[in-house]
Amino acid sequence: MAYRFLVDFVNRLVAWDGWRGRIMATVMARGNADMEIAAVELVNPKTDANVVMIGCGPGVGVVAGARRTPNGMVIGLDPSALMVGRTRTRCRKAQVEHITRIEQAAAESLPVPDHSQDAVVSVNNIQLWNDRAIGLDECVRVLAPGGEIVVLLHTWAIPDAVPDDEWVQQLCADLSARDVSVEPPETRWFLSGRAVVLVGRSVK
Numbered sequence: 001m002a003y004r005f006l007v008d009f010v011n012r013l014v015a016w017d018g019w020r021g022r023i024m025a026t027v028m029a030r031g032n033a034d035m036e037i038a039a040v041e042l043v044n045p046k047t048d049a050n051v052v053m054i055g056c057g058p059g060v061g062v063v064a065g066a067r068r069t070p071n072g073m074v075i076g077l078d079p080s081a082l083m084v085g086r087t088r089t090r091c092r093k094a095q096v097e098h099i100t101r102i103e104q105a106a107a108e109s110l111p112v113p114d115h116s117q118d119a120v121v122s123v124n125n126i127q128l129w130n131d132r133a134i135g136l137d138e139c140v141r142v143l144a145p146g147g148e149i150v151v152l153l154h155t156w157a158i159p160d161a162v163p164d165d166e167w168v169q170q171l172c173a174d175l176s177a178r179d180v181s182v183e184p185p186e187t188r189w190f191l192s193g194r195a196v197v198l199v200g201r202s203v204k
């Protein structure tokens with residue numbers, strides 16, 4: 001209950017559309033770029049891989065992913081129309097439009113076929129999902145057998161209602177319960193602060 005309250009509060013405080021969204025998109029494109037790129041490096045996709053990036057924001061990771069998968073496809077999803085627009089523009093400028101698909105969608109309803117993705121990536125948005133259980137179900141639904149899930153999140157964005165370690169352990173348990181084998185969580189420093197780094201693999 002407290003967690004839901006905090007999520008609602010953050011969602012109201014930080015807008016991802018409108019003038020505040022424009023500021024956030026510009027800030028995130030610079031400040032979170034190293035995290036988005038690190039997530040793609042963790043996936044280490046094959047050149048023909050299919051990768052979906054949830055909550056892609058201004059699209060730095062989508063472009064980084066597409067450059068690694070010239071014979072594959074990177075799907076960038078975000079519920080914010082503004083972020084979708086920013087990501088499409090970034091992909092056009094980077095000339096990776098033909099190997100990317102950018103759509104307005106939230107984690108809880110991924111417009112992606114079952115078992116079609118080699119990797120699912122979420123950077124700095126899992127704390128914003130309105131229903132984490134449904135979002136995780138969706139991630140697992142779209143993953144191909146053996147596919148990877150990579151989650152990065154600033155430790156300062158972990159909801160206050162729960163101690164950080166407990167929150168991370170619960171996320172690991174939620175993934176394990178969905179037949180995802182999770183590597184021991186790490187924390188790493190990035191330009192914008194310390195972040196939890198989780199890597200799991202679907203064992204279905």
Ligand SMILES: C[S@@+](CC[C@H](N)C(=O)[O-])C[C@H]1O[C@@H](n2cnc3c(N)ncnc32)[C@H](O)[C@@H]1O
Nearest residue numbers: 016028032055057080106107123124125128129
């Ligand atoms: C802090 S930004 C992170 C953007 C980018 N991944 C980064 O690290 O720069 C959070 C993003 O999550 C998106 N978001 C909010 N609710 C979401 C949900 N339920 N599912 C997926 N993304 C969501 C927002 O629109 C926003 O673009």
